[in-house]
Amino acid sequence: MTTTIGIREFSRNSNLIQNYDYIQIEDKKTHQRKGLFVSDKYADMVKKLLKKKIAADKQHELDEIMQFAGSMKIKDRFKDLDGKELKIEIAKARCGM
Numbered sequence: 001m002t003t004t005i006g007i008r009e010f011s012r013n014s015n016l017i018q019n020y021d022y023i024q025i026e027d028k029k030t031h032q033r034k035g036l037f038v039s040d041k042y043a044d045m046v047k048k049l050l051k052k053k054i055a056a057d058k059q060h061e062l063d064e065i066m067q068f069a070g071s072m073k074i075k076d077r078f079k080d081l082d083g084k085e086l087k088i089e090i091a092k093a094r095c096g097m
Contacts, residue, residue, distance in 0.1 A: 007034060 001020050006028040010016065017023055017037050025035045038046050078086060 010037070 002022050003020050004024040004026055007025055010025055017039060021039050023037045026033050
């Protein structure tokens with residue numbers, strides 16, 4: 001069983017979670033969904049699903065970034081420099097030093 005309740009109603013009576021599989025929390029004024037409380041018997045399953053989803057999202061972001069990896073050639077004189085040293089060398093190159 002499921003239900004939708006307001007934030008205040010849930011804070012006043014948090015024992016409602018025992019009667020439902022999950023409770024959707026919404027702001028009664030704006031009718032915006034604020035969260036979802038899941039019964040303890042489904043908590044482990046939801047955690048596993050969320051971990052998979054988060055890992056997939058991170059991998060997708062990494063794949064988008066990595067498609068550009070190696071697409072630029074770096075001159076040998078810049079290869080082993082950290083960020084600060086790289087800025088200095090670029091400034092020197094612009095000034096003709």
